[in-house]
Every structure is written in structure tokens, then in C-alpha cells.
Amino acid sequence: MKYLSALAATIFALAIWQAIVSLTGLPKFILPGPALVAETWWQNRWLIAEHTWITAIEVVIGLAFGTILGVITALQLANSRAARVLVQPMLVFTQALPVFALAPLLTLWLGYGLWSKVAMAVLIIYFPITSSFFDGLMRTPSGYLDLARTMQASPRAVLWHIRIPAALPSLASGMRLAAVYAPIGAVIGEWVGSSQGLGYLMLLANGRAKTDLMFAAMLTLGVFSIVLHMIIRRATARMAGEMR
């Protein structure tokens, strides 16, 4: 049923897209139809696969680093009042900065290659991971803490045996958000300066008025993000289910 409704929605979207193309008679370098995009995608499948691979590596490394950094930060914040006072405002401030503005700077600092894109992805997911896990750590059901207190638990044991497990579902929802954001970060990085990746391919195709290839690359990115989200969803299912 779930797959059927997803299929129906996809067909509906494609039909509207085709109807707009047919009714307006727009030239194909302005708006190519779904059939042309599919054909272009098939003809360029190896090219697209190559660039998807690059973006995927950036995203996966970014996700890994962003998650680790976010988890460490959240633990520090949860453990120390001083960290909350000093670091938390800074975290919020960095979120207020447009990531786009930082991208050229990261390219300047980290070069044209992989790492500036990884850094972009890390930057964009660091906050959702940190804040969701931190919220979870600060919202331990008070009854558990009371019980632990009467058992003379040390703060460290409470963190390890109660607060972290109780916060895992929050971390899982942060990671699911991150799975959707990370590709955006990597592509922004690619737009600002790169010679490979789906973002680079989109920019290249657009510049040469190969709008059909631009669409093919963009849709591939969309599908990649959805698949990544599904994988992370599956991987975090146990974590999220543990607070039933």
C-alpha cells in the first residue's frame, strides 16, 4: 500500500510535468519533458554514476564526522553548565549565518577537493545532531533520576546507563534529519568550487544549456537523498524504538 501510493504520487507528478511541457510548448532547453530527461539520464548513466559516487563519498564522510562531533558536543553540553553558558549561544549564532556565505571560505581554507565539501556537510548537520541529542539528554524522565538517586548512582553511571539510552531516540531523529541535509551541504560545496560531483555536473550542464542533463543530475540527487534517508531510518530504527 505504501509503495503503491508512492508510485501513484510519482506518476501523478510526471503527468503534471508532461502536461505543462505539452500545453505551454516551452523549448526543451527551458523545460525538458520527463521522457527526454529519462533518455538523457540513460545515455549519460555512467557519467552521472561517476559524479554521484563522488557526492556520496562526501556525504557519507560528512555524516560520520558530523554525527561524531555532534554527539561529543551534546555530551559536553549536557555534562557541564559552563559549556552550556559559553558554547550554546555560539552554536545558535553559527546557525544564523548563511551556509552559502561560508562555502567560498571553506574552499579557500581546505582547497578544491573532497574536504571542503565534507566540511560543508558537517557544518550543515552538526547543529541538528547536537541539538536533538542534547535535548534528549536534558529531558530524561525525572522518575528515572529519582530512582538512580536513591540508589546512590554516580553522575557518570547515570549518564551512561540512563541518560544516554533515554536520549537515543532523539539522536535518531537528529540523524534522520541529517541524512536529508548532508547532501544539500555537499552540493553547495560543489557549486562554489569543484571539478566533480553531482553539484558540479548540474552547474556544468546548466552553463551549456543542457537543461535535460541538469534535470537528470538533480533528480538523481533527489533519489540519492531519499535512499540515504531510508538507510539511516532503517539503521536507527532500533535506537528510536528503544523508548517505547
Place this chain on the structure above:
Amino acid sequence: MTPAPDLIVKGKASIDGATLFAPLTLTLGAGQWTCLLGGSGVGKTTVLRLIAGLNTGAVFTGEIMASDGQPVTERVAYMAQDDLLLPWATVAQNVSLGARLRGEKPDLARRDRLIERMRLQEHLGKKPSELSGGQRQRVALARTLMEDRPIVLLDEPFSALDARTRADMQDLAAEALQGRTVLLVTHDPGEAARLGQSITVMTQHGLTPCNPPHAPAPRHVDDLETLATQGALLRMLREGAA
């Protein structure tokens, strides 16, 4: 476990300057079940939490002492209405939680004996979500017994259970916690009448001691004197609230 001491709570409490309870003295007899009966908001849970050394949001002026002069808070075990089982841990892990939280090695043989005594041996490896309400409270009771403390504080632990399971749990707890100084905070006159070796009614006007029935606790649910006590307690509650 040190022998169960008398416990004396003496003092008053206020929240944001407003009186929660006026000066009172509550004595819990050594090795006895004391039932503190009262409606919502009279501060009976606050009294229990003060003894346990937990946050109450109230300012308490007074003292809480044990007759043997030893500190109180590190000798209590606590059981609440919410069973407080960790949903990610198994029954066995929940029962031995205290030792893990103190970084000690749990006494597994003792844990298994208690689990068997609570008739939970088939559920050892299950998660709390797979158990019924009564089974969950039995796990909580096993966890409380595992702590092996002379003072046991029960904050309406049976009030969310259905009538039959509640009566079963009352019997089980009365038997299992024999010889310890127990404070049972409850709003159920029937529960106080069944279990109290000493019964105190708490209202806005203060504490009123009440004679428990003569039969040894836990009393039969249809014992006439117990039912009469239940009625008398309910009347006191209603008059106290007026």
C-alpha cells in the same frame, strides 16, 4: 542490611512562601508498615520525597532522623506509582540496576532468587513493554528488594493496577517487605486499612493517627473490621477536606 530503625520526620514545609504543611511530627515504627493516607495536594508525597532525599520543590524546615542515629537517605529503597523500569533493559537488568549504577558487581544468584520469588522467571530476558502492568510492578518490587535496604518508601505503587492485581501485589509486598521500616503513601483508604500496622491520615489540618484493625497485615479484603476501618478512614478524609 542494618536493622530497621524508627524514623522521625519533624518539621514544616512551604512552596514559594505558601504553607504546604504546618509543623507536624510523623513517626515510622521500626520494622513496621506505616500508611500515610491523604488526598491529592496535601503534601504526603513531599514527606516521602524528603525522607528519600529527593527534590520536592518545597522548602522544608525541620529534621528527619533515624532512631539509631545513622544517616537516612542512603538506607532507603524507593518504589513509585510509575514502575520506572528502563524500557531498553531486560527484566533481569532492571532488577539489578542498583548495582550497575553504583559500579558494583550484582549478586546474580540473589537476583535470580528474587525474580523467582516474584514468579518472573519466564520473563527474565523480556523487555518491560512485553509485560502486563502487574508483572511490571512485580519487577519493580524485585528491584526494590534487590537493594536490600532497611527503609522502604512506597509512593502509591499499586494505584494504577486493576483491583484484583492490586490486592495480589499488596499481599506480595506485605510479605516480601516484612521486618523493614516501610512508609506507604496512598490515597486509597482500603489499601491503608489492609496494610497499615500504623495508619495516619494527612489533611490540610495536619496528621490524625487512626487505629489499625486488630488482624495482622495484610488483612483479608473482606475482613469486617478492615472494611469498617476503611469506611472510617474515608469519612476522615472527607471531613478533613471540608
